[in-house]
Amino acid sequence: MAEIIQDIQEQEYLINMGPQHPSTHGVLRLVLSLRGETVLSVQPHCGYIHRGIEKMCERLTYQQIIHLTDRLDYLSAHINNHAVCMLVENALGVELPERVKYIRTIMDELARIASHQLWWCSFGMDLGALTAFFYGLRDREPILDIFEESTGGRLIQSYYTPGGLMKDIHPGFQKRVKDFIKMFRKKINEYDQLLSGNVIMTQRTQGIGILTEEEAISFGVTGPSGRGSGFECDIRKHHPYSLYNKVEFKEILRTEGDSFARYSVRMDEMRESLNIIEQLIDNIPAGDFSVKMKPVIKLPEGEYYQRVEAARGEFGVFISSKGEKYPYRVKLRSPNFSNLSALHSIAHGQKIADLVAIGASLDYVIPDIDR
Amino acid sequence: MRGLINYFSGMFNGIISLVKGMGVTGKYFFTSPVTIVTQQYPENRKTLEMFDAFKGEVTMPHNENNEHKCTACNICQINCPNGSIEVVSKDVVNEEGKKKKELDKHHYNIGMCSFCGLCIKTCPSNALAWGQEFEHAMFTRNKFVKTLNNEGSKLIQKKGVE
Numbered sequence: 001m002a003e004i005i006q007d008i009q010e011q012e013y014l015i016n017m018g019p020q021h022p023s024t025h026g027v028l029r030l031v032l033s034l035r036g037e038t039v040l041s042v043q044p045h046c047g048y049i050h051r052g053i054e055k056m057c058e059r060l061t062y063q064q065i066i067h068l069t070d071r072l073d074y075l076s077a078h079i080n081n082h083a084v085c086m087l088v089e090n091a092l093g094v095e096l097p098e099r100v101k102y103i104r105t106i107m108d109e110l111a112r113i114a115s116h117q118l119w120w121c122s123f124g125m126d127l128g129a130l131t132a133f134f135y136g137l138r139d140r141e142p143i144l145d146i147f148e149e150s151t152g153g154r155l156i157q158s159y160y161t162p163g164g165l166m167k168d169i170h171p172g173f174q175k176r177v178k179d180f181i182k183m184f185r186k187k188i189n190e191y192d193q194l195l196s197g198n199v200i201m202t203q204r205t206q207g208i209g210i211l212t213e214e215e216a217i218s219f220g221v222t223g224p225s226g227r228g229s230g231f232e233c234d235i236r237k238h239h240p241y242s243l244y245n246k247v248e249f250k251e252i253l254r255t256e257g258d259s260f261a262r263y264s265v266r267m268d269e270m271r272e273s274l275n276i277i278e279q280l281i282d283n284i285p286a287g288d289f290s291v292k293m294k295p296v297i298k299l300p301e302g303e304y305y306q307r308v309e310a311a312r313g314e315f316g317v318f319i320s321s322k323g324e325k326y327p328y329r330v331k332l333r334s335p336n337f338s339n340l341s342a343l344h345s346i347a348h349g350q351k352i353a354d355l356v357a358i359g360a361s362l363d364y365v366i367p368d369i370d371r
Numbered sequence: 372m373r374g375l376i377n378y379f380s381g382m383f384n385g386i387i388s389l390v391k392g393m394g395v396t397g398k399y400f401f402t403s404p405v406t407i408v409t410q411q412y413p414e415n416r417k418t419l420e421m422f423d424a425f426k427g428e429v430t431m432p433h434n435e436n437n438e439h440k441c442t443a444c445n446i447c448q449i450n451c452p453n454g455s456i457e458v459v460s461k462d463v464v465n466e467e468g469k470k471k472k473e474l475d476k477h478h479y480n481i482g483m484c485s486f487c488g489l490c491i492k493t494c495p496s497n498a499l500a501w502g503q504e505f506e507h508a509m510f511t512r513n514k515f516v517k518t519l520n521n522e523g524s525k526l527i528q529k530k531g532v533e
Contacts, residue, residue, distance in 0.1 A: 064452035067487030131396055141408045145422075152426035152501060158487045166488055170424065194395045199385035295493070 012040055019048050023126050023356040026366030030343075030355075037351050042344045046337075050370040057330035062088050062162055062297045065330070069317075070156040072334055073368035075115035076311040077153075078107045081160040083317045086241060087306035088162040091299045091321075099287040100164045105243040106177065106280050107147075107159065108308075109273040113184070114143040115311035116224075116266045116273075119363045123263065124195055126360035127204055132195050139187050142180045146173065162297060164290020177281050181274050188270060196267065205259035209346045209358035212257055219342035223313025223335050224269060225362050228262035230255040235309040247279045259354075259361040266363075296325050312336055312363055336368040421503040426486045429456075429479050430502035431519040438527040439520055441498035443474040447490035455483035456490055474520055481507055482515035 018029040027048035033040040053072065057065050062084070069080040082104060089096060117140040124132025144154045150169045151159040159166050195201050211221065216229040226233045234251040236244040252268040254261035299321040307316040313335025320329040339362050346362075347355050410419070421427065433439050443460035457478040462470050491499045499519075509515060 060452055061450075063450070063489060064487070067452060067485055067489075071485075138408050148425060149422045150424060152422075152424040152488070153486065156486070161492070166492060167424065170422075190395050194392045197388045198392050199388045202388075 010035070017355070023359055024366070025122060025359075025364060028340075028364070028366050028369065032352065032355070034352060037353070039347050039350055039352055039355055042347050042355070044340050044343060046340075046370050048370065049367055051367075053371045054330050054332055058326060058328070061325050062299070062327070065327070066161060067156075067158045069332070070158055071367060072332065072371060073310055073312060073315070073336065073365045074155055075118060075365060076111050076315075077156050078104075078111040078159060079308055079310045080315055081158065082108060082242070083306050083308045083310075083315055085160045085162050086308070087304050087317050087319060088297060088299065090306065091302075091304050091319075092162075092297070094163055094291055094293070096164065096291060097287045097289075098285045099289060100291075101243050102280055102284045103165060103169055103289070104160065105247075106277055106284075107151075108242070109276050110143050110146060110177070112311045113270050113273045114140050114147075116270050117143075119266060119311075119360075120191060120195075123360045123363075124201075126356050127201055129195060129198070129201070132191075135187075135190070135194065139184060142176070142183065146176045146180065149173070149176065161290065163293035164288070168289040169284075174281055174284065177277060181278055181281075184270075185274065188267070188274075191267065196264070202260065204354065204357050205263060205361065207256075207258050207260075208354050209259040209350060209361065210257045211342060211346045213255075215342060215345055216257075219345070220338040221313070221342045222338065223310070224252075224265040225262050225339050225342075226313065227252055228254045228265045228361075229257035233314065235307055235314055239307070241308060243280065244276075247276050249276050259357050262361040262363075298323060298325050299327070307333070310335055312365065312368070313339060332371060334368045334371060336364045336366075337371075340364055340369055421505065423503075424501070425503050425505070426488065426501050427505045428481055428502045428507065428517075429484065429490060429499055429519065431477060431498055432500050433521055433524055434527065437521055437524045439474070439498055439524050440496045440527050441474045441477060441520065442496055442526060443472050443477075444495065446493055446495060447499060450489045450493045452487060452489070453483045453485055455480040473526060477519040478516055479519050480516045482512060 012033050012035050015032050015034055016029060017032055018024045019027040024030065029045040029048065031043040031045060053068050056068060060068070065084055066081050069084050070077040072080055117136050121133040121136030124130070124136070147157055148154050150173050151157040151166070153159070211225070211229045213230045216226045216231040221229070221231070222233045230253055232238070232251060232253065237251045249272045252265045252272060254265050299319065301321055301323040303318070303320045305316060305318045307314050314333065315335055316333035318331040318333070319327045322328045343358070343362065347358050350358065412419070431439050431441060443458055445458050448456045448458050458474065459476040459478065460472050461475040463473045465471055491501060
């Protein structure tokens with residue numbers, strides 16, 4: 001009997017976490033190799049909701065591609081749209097009106113806040129704090145209302161189009177955004193009070209799931225997860241697009257590299273996003289909301305790449321064009337796929353319960369991984 | 372000895388952090404919520420109003436004479452990325468003996484629609500618009516195919532041409 005017990009303690013065994021596990025936030029299957037409760041290796045198996053979006057794009061015009069990029073990382077739908085629109089505009093040399101740039105920057109930042117709020121909800125929920133989930137969703141509702149009033153969609157908006165916007169913003173947009181900023185500045189301090197200092201939360205995240213800067217760079221972990229390891233990768237700061245060179249904001253960096261560092265980067269990013277919106281919201285200039293484009297857009301022959309800072313990291317679009325109305329090849333560089341690749345080196349040697357916290361701190365969205 | 376102090380100070384700090392968090396929840400427990408976010412959805416159906424821009428479904432507005440603006444030009448069908456629109460046109464011979472294309476049926480399959488709004492944006496005669504209806508659940512799939520133009524509807528005649 002004692003031999004059997006010793007055998008079990010020394011043996012590795014495999015366990016499937018997912019595809020229907022609530023903590024993987026979607027259909028992601030992690031094959032874990034365990035010894036006791038210690039994780040020896042994590043193998044992510046992707047492809048459960050692979051839809052072949054890159055291939056579908058080869059039979060769609062440039063205006064039609066936009067609505068598919070919504071469905072990658074659905075929490076930063078505006079930002080994904082922005083990448084494709086900017087690529088087409090830069091390739092054709094279209095100069096956008098200032099109004100479009102202002103609205104796009106504000107919408108991007110609102111999307112970033114909404115995404116981080118949902119991340120905060122699910123982070124709390126994964127660690128067992130269900131109150132956080134309700135409070136976060138409650139405060140996310142005003143942003144969804146702002147989106148719905150101006151764009152018509154709550155989660156997936158398809159608001160940007162090459163050359164501008166689908167329609168103009170609602171007249172009450174500015175007031176709603178200002179009300180939201182005023183409200184959320186108070187609420188975010190509540191978040192800190194409720195979860196950031198909580199003893200259970202700090203003990204389950206501090207010093208756990210460490211990703212070093214070298215690893216972050218070699219795996220291409222970008223966004224808040226990379227910046228939690230001290231990797232300076234904010235595209236808004238280093239390769240500014242739209243209006244990001246006109247506004248003042250800090251690039252949030254933490255050097256600890258643990259789950260708590262990734263957590264606090266996101267919390268501070270929400271505050272920075274509020275600052276960015278505050279600088280822009282009063283100065284939206286009057287003018288057209290879109291440029292007149294040709295009904296059939298044909299990119300000149302060549303290869304184009306455009307990247308933006310999505311809520312989870314660097315989102316890049318590569319389009320190879322043969323001069324036709326359809327792109328010849330589309331490659332989407334999604335941030336979550338690279339972030340997931342680092343999961344093994346973050347989680348091995350940790351306990352299986354901490355894997356849930358690590359996964360929550362990486363904040364992956366599965367449709368973005370599988371595409 | 373130091374371990375013992377750490378043990379108790381850790382416990383004490385932990386309790387303080389819990390009390391801080393419970394302060395937030397307690398505040399909401401004893402004060403009535405300022406903004407009520409939750410909507411009593413099935414009960415408030417009669418008073419529920421969506422925003423004007425809300426993308427519920429594609430509709431074709433008709434005026435009081437049962438006239439629409441669609442000229443059956445097929446641009447919405449070409450621009451739809453999912454093939455959810457099918458424009459069926461018929462040739463009508465008018466009084467002068469000229470053949471003219473006219474809209475027969477505008478089929479719209481909401482089950483295949485991804486609400487990108489390209490049909491509405493590209494329509495040259497503004498014949499389509501967003502509707503605010505959002506309760507689309509059906510028992511059979513073929514009920515998702517809707518005919519947008521009304522029975523016996525006609526193209527709106529432009530005034531002031533002569």
